[in-house]
Amino acid sequence: xxxxxxxxxxxxxxxxxxxxxxxxxxxxxxxxxxxxxxxxxxxxxxxxxxxxxxxxxxxxxxxxxxxxxxxxxxxxxxxxxxxxxxxxxxxxxxxxxxxxxxxxxxxxxxxxxxxxxxxxxxxxxxxxxxxxxxxxxxxxxxxxxxxxxxxxxxxxxxxxxxxxxxxxxxxxxxxxxxxxxxxxxxxxxxxxxxxxxxxxxxxxxxxxxxxxxxxxxxxxxxxxxxxxxxxxxxxxxxxxxxxxxxxxxxxxxxxxxxxxxxxxxxxxxxxxxxxxxxxxxxxxxxxxxxxxxxxxxxxxxxxxxxxxxxxxxxxxxxxxxxxxxxxxxxxxxxxxxxxxxxxxxxxxxxxxxxxxxxxxxxxxxxxxxxxxxxxxxxxxxxxxxxxxxxxxxxxxxxxxxxxxxxxxxxxxxxxxxxxxxxxxxxxxxxxxxxxxxxxxxxxxxxxxxxxxxxxxxxxxxxxxxxxxxxxxxxxxxxxxxxxxxxxxxxxxxxxxxxxxxxxxxxxxxxxxxxxxxxxxxxxxxxxxxxxxxxxxxxxxxxxxxxxxxxxxxxxxxxxxxxxxxxxxxxxxxxxxxxxxxxxxxxxxxxxxxxxxxxxxxxxxxxxxxxxxxxxxxxxxxxxxxxxxxxxxxxxxxxxxxxxxxxxxxxxxxxxxxxxxxxxxxxxxxxxxxxxxxxxxxxxxxxxxxxxxxxxxxxxxxxxxxxxxxxxxxxxxxxxxxxxxxxxxxx
Numbered sequence: 087x088x089x090x091x092x093x094x095x096x097x098x099x100x101x102x103x104x105x106x107x108x109x110x111x112x113x114x115x116x117x118x119x120x121x122x123x124x125x126x127x128x129x130x131x132x133x134x135x136x137x138x139x140x141x142x143x144x145x146x147x148x149x150x151x152x153x154x155x156x157x158x159x160x161x162x163x164x165x166x167x168x169x170x171x172x173x174x175x176x177x178x179x180x181x182x183x184x185x186x187x188x189x190x191x192x193x194x195x196x197x198x199x200x201x202x203x204x205x206x207x208x209x210x211x212x213x214x215x216x217x218x219x220x221x222x223x224x225x226x227x228x229x230x231x232x233x234x235x236x237x238x239x240x241x242x243x244x245x246x247x248x249x250x251x252x253x254x255x256x257x258x259x260x261x262x263x264x265x266x267x268x269x270x271x272x273x274x275x276x277x278x279x280x281x282x283x284x285x286x287x288x289x290x291x292x293x294x295x296x297x298x299x300x301x302x303x304x305x306x307x308x309x310x311x312x313x314x315x316x317x318x319x320x321x322x323x324x325x326x327x328x329x330x331x332x333x334x335x336x337x338x339x340x341x342x343x344x345x346x347x348x349x350x351x352x353x354x355x356x357x358x359x360x361x362x363x364x365x366x367x368x369x370x371x372x373x374x375x376x377x378x379x380x381x382x383x384x385x386x387x388x389x390x391x392x393x394x395x396x397x398x399x400x401x402x403x404x405x406x407x408x409x410x411x412x413x414x415x416x417x418x419x420x421x422x423x424x425x426x427x428x429x430x431x432x433x434x435x436x437x438x439x440x441x442x443x444x445x446x447x448x449x450x451x452x453x454x455x456x457x458x459x460x461x462x463x464x465x466x467x468x469x470x471x472x473x474x475x476x477x478x479x480x481x482x483x484x485x486x487x488x489x490x491x492x493x494x495x496x497x498x499x500x501x502x503x504x505x506x507x508x509x510x511x512x513x514x515x516x517x518x519x520x521x522x523x524x525x526x527x528x529x530x531x532x533x534x535x536x537x538x539x540x541x542x543x544x545x546x547x548x549x550x551x552x553x554x555x556x557x558x559x560x561x562x563x564x565x566x567x568x569x570x571x572x573x574x575x576x577x578x579x580x581x582x583x584x585x586x587x588x589x590x591x592x593x594x595x596x597x598x599x600x601x602x603x604x605x606x607x608x609x610x611x612x613x614x615x616x617x618x619x620x621x622x623x624x625x626x627x628x629x630x631x632x633x634x635x636x637x638x639x640x641x642x643x644x645x646x647x648x649x650x651x652x653x654x655x656x657x658x659x660x661x662x663x664x665x666x667x668x669x670x671x672x673x674x675x676x677x678x679x680x681x682x683x684x685x686x687x688x689x690x691x692x693x694x695x696x697x698x699x700x701x702x703x704x705x706x707x708x709x710x711x712x713x714x715x716x717x718x719x720x721x722x723x724x725x726x727x728x729x730x731x732x733x734x735x736x737x738x739x740x741x742x743x744x745x746x747x748x749x750x751x752x753x754x755x756x757x758x759x760x761x762x763x764x765x766x767x768x769x770x771x772x773x774x775x776x777x778x779x780x781x782x783x784x785x786x787x788x789x790x791x792x793x794x795x796x797x798x799x800x801x802x803x804x805x806x807x808x809x810x811x812x813x814x815x816x
Contacts, residue, residue, distance in 0.1 A: 094314030154206030222677025269573035421487035429568035470619035502552035551628030
């Protein structure tokens with residue numbers, strides 16, 4: 087019987103051009119047409135309901151039940167006008183994916199007559215089963231109640247799946263006792279904490295600032311392969327990555343894929359998911375080939391952080407679904423293929439005031455340059471003081487495969503700012519004496535260029551090896567994994583920034599109270615912060631062994647694996663930090679620590695099982711069949727009197743195959759026993775460390791022999807699609 091591998095290859099020629107793609111004349115004609123924007127709300131809501139909604143979005147004012155009912159009626163009218171019959175509260179539980187439970191507008195009155203309704207209660211609150219989502223021990227299995235609550239700051243939208251249309255209401259998800267069970271609720275709290283701390287610091291420079299909003303522009307990397315070939319790889323189906331596969335003769339070494347011509351079939355897929363994204367208000371701007379074969383990237387225009395996180399989560403759903411129409415498979419795993427680049431999600435983060443100022447954009451006057459420098463240095467100080475938390479924010483089983491490889495930053499958290507800004511910080515740090523004198527005060531007021539030269543927007547190069555790099559008017563958090571929910575790492579970044587800015591204001595105010603002028607006090611504290619945090623600044627090659635040694639000398643944490651990195655979430659320092667800013671309680675932090683450990687254990691456990699299954703049901707049978715072919719060949723040659731030298735090559739191959747077969751069998755059995763031993767341990771942390779240190783090492787050992795067998799066994803016997811097919815056949 088023909089294997090799935092060869093059937094998929096045979097079918098490749100028949101799939102191209104099967105899907106017709108809608109293409110608007112102008113993106114602006116369709117952008118946001120399936121989103122209940124404020125412009126749409128103005129059309130469907132009364133003045134009072136509209137004002138209530140706007141006030142809630144802009145100031146956080148609570149919407150009363152009466153206004154909620156009017157808003158719900160307007161949203162239903164709009165949605166039904168587009169053919170919608172069902173609605174759902176769309177939320178982001180700690181599984182890492184989105185979740186939804188659909189209800190119809192249809193209901194029955196007391197007299198049995200049918201009506202359609204969507205009232206304020208249905209808009210603002212629903213009750214999904216909380217026991218079936220990760221809770222880290224907050225909820226027992228028999229304690230099922232949980233609540234989703236409407237987030238007015240992220241607009242409702244209509245999801246089109248096949249022929250069905252569903253109204254989606256973005257919500258938070260909390261337990262019956264009020265603990266956060268999702269990514270959105272803590273994110274909103276961290277945004278609020280950052281806003282308060284940043285506004286206080288802004289008032290040193292501009293009393294008109296009333297709000298500071300965190301902004302995000304994510305870059306999403308992903309692989310696209312043929313669906314038929316993917317279906318013939320059980321490891322891709324079950325884990326999202328290939329646990330076996332010998333590197334092809336041609337990989338990415340020719341550097342010909344990056345920014346190259348987009349393959350036609352992938353291009354049709356891109357246009358299709360972009361079309362759906364535009365209708366959902368996702369402002370995609372960029373598409374291109376990435377470095378690795380079959381790897382691509384898309385990126386949007388910057389948005390407010392909460393909305394950007396929702397849009398990235400939604401985009402991953404849209405891409406995965408649309409790919410199936412094109413008989414393609416999107417791989418969002420951080421390292422789906424060994425030996426070539428993995429995928430990240432580069433989070434470009436900044437802060438903007440309601441007066442129109444990007445706080446991480448260099449200014450053109452001494453005053454605005456000093457404000458930029460204040461937020462710039464505070465960011466570096468936050469990264470230095472809480473590098474362990476930033477490492478925990480990107481920790482996952484998938485990202486462990488990627489971090490420190492040739493395409494991703496190392497697990498050591500450092501910041502890159504470029505040579506020009508390094509000189510600026512050095513000039514501030516090396517001011518003579520511990521305090522700025524009267525002459526400095528005059529200089530600061532009139533001409534700051536001696537300390538802060540005129541700063542240009544593109545005054546830094548790029549450093550691909552840096553986990554946290556300044557790129558002109560934003561910081562790029564490059565270490566985030568491609569499958570991650572942006573909300574998690576951005577919550578941590580916002581919170582550590584809020585903490586640093588709060589401390590900064592206290593210290594500056596203390597100097598002002600002692601009699602220092604405001605500008606002098608600011609510069610003095612910035613000087614102190616630069617001295618205290620310069621160890622985290624690194625301009626060189628993050629891949630090098632020398633950096634590992636240098637980072638250790640500087641005292642920077644090097645938490646190479648997820649189980650150890652996650653410990654940072656539950657230190658006394660972390661608990662105090664998140665409690666102080668009302669982002670996460672001690673219980674919620676402990677729960678997240680437990681959830682992430684359990685998630686790690688399950689991912690590695692699944693990979694181990696898949697490796698055992700593939701070895702026993704695919705690799706060894708194919709290898710033994712070819713082993714028998716060689717035996718018969720050698721036996722026949724012997725029988726006709728061929729001397730031993732005449733079948734020496736066959737014998738060498740036979741011996742090598744036999745050796746690798748034995749190794750795969752023995753190692754797979756040892757790995758299974760190691761899994762059993764890990765499962766018997768008492769705590770999740772112990773299990774996670776055991777899976778990391780005792781089970782995972784077998785993965786590479788087994789893979790080595792399997793990949794050797796792939797080269798030795800007759801190609802017609804090998805059942806799993808090879809890298810040369812997965813990466814290059816479309």
